Amino acid sequence: MKAKNIRLIILVSMIVLLVLAAIGYLNGAVYSTFLAFPFQQIIMLVSFLSTKGVILNGIGIFVYLAVTLLPFVYLVDKVLKGRANVEDLLLILLSITIGYSLYVGLNPVSEHIQIDSKEFVIERYTVISMVNYWILISYLAIKLIRNVEKIDSNNSILYIQYLLAFVSLVIIVNIIGVELPNYIMQSKAMGDPNGNGLNIAFVFLSFLTRMVPSLLAVILIFRSFELNRKNIEVRIVRFAQRIKKLSRLFLMISFGVIGVHSFISVFFIDYVASKNMISMAQLASLIVIFAFYIISNTILKNKELEEESRLIV
Structure with a gap:
């Protein structure tokens, strides 16, 4: 795939990210509901399981690790099968940002960020979720263009x-x-x-x-x-x-x-x-x-x- 196509995808996805941030700044409810999905739901599930005994706490830890490591495991599978490409390195970054967003959501001490004088409070894991979306959409878009170039x-x-x-x-x-x-x-x-x-x-x-x-x-x-x-x-x-x-x-x-x-x-x-x-x-x-x-x-x-x-x- 041509390098200019990759640069174009990254540029467009960054513009989309900034648009989402601007709209979210104007409407906090939509911002939190839309951008925190599905990480907010996963955080709620893991938090619930962690308070219900040793066995369910272990299941919660497993869910946390499974969600975090899923992109990395997919990358390892592609490498072992000899089908990895340069853009697949984004999967490592995606694993890191997903793990961090879940970690921040499970630790409410560092959960909130204050913006300007409007007393507008947003969730820190929502900001990280925006980055997760950007990486995921960029990765899928690069894969899409790479494969559309081969119409068969x-x-x-x-x-x-x-x-x-x-x-x-x-x-x-x-x-x-x-x-x-x-x-x-x-x-x-x-x-x-x-x-x-x-x-x-x-x-x-x-x-x-x-x-x-x-x-x-x-x-x-x-x-x-x-x-x-x-x-x-x-x-x-x-x-x-x-x-x-x-x-x-x-x-x-x-x-x-x-x-x-x-x-x-x-x-x-x-x-x-x-x-x-x-x-x-x-x-x-x-x-x-x-x-x-x-x-x-x-x-x-x-x-x-x-x-x-x-x-x-």
Whole structure:
């Protein structure tokens, strides 16, 4: 793989990391819920097991070590099989950062960080989780490009599915853990006893604005798993043709809903009250849908160039 591709991946992933940090700074609840997953849940599990006797404490230690060493064990397996590449060294760094994030989460003395004069407190392990995400996404993206360059490789679609399944999981967790509870609380808080339904309608549209891109992204992701390893090249082309049309349609729907909601929020509802209308799930979903469009369009363009070169020869 060309060095410029690796540099581009690292640059893009760093930009995404900074965007996540900026959004998280503005919305601490989304920041903690989204970026701490799944490490916060693992920390809670290990903490619970450590208080339930020697046997369960041992199981907790095993879970801690298993999660920490999983990337390293995968690297060792690849080295023994002679299939390791330079980017696989990122797995060592991933093991270190995962272990550190779990360690910090299990030691609450160093858990919190104070930022500026806003008294904005964030979790230290959430910051480390951001680094974990960056390493993991960079690794999967490098693997994806390396294998897409070989269109006949069975792994070309496999890493696409790994990367998108990971994003899908985070989106679903964000919908269930953040969007749905927020919608329920806002609906109760903005209920109008005089019967004026504008506030309720606005809250519902705000919820829909965040949900539509997320649900569409998840649908696209699960459609990608229709592929199997038979006639992989033909199926990739068919998949690209179908997904290009769907992603273009979904982008139009998503931006249409967002546009209507933005118009109502500016002209009919206090804009300050609706400043959180763009959520982490929505942003991630739009990025995923757009990525689907770019990937499918690139695959189709490459196939067209291949066909043209064959005709010339």
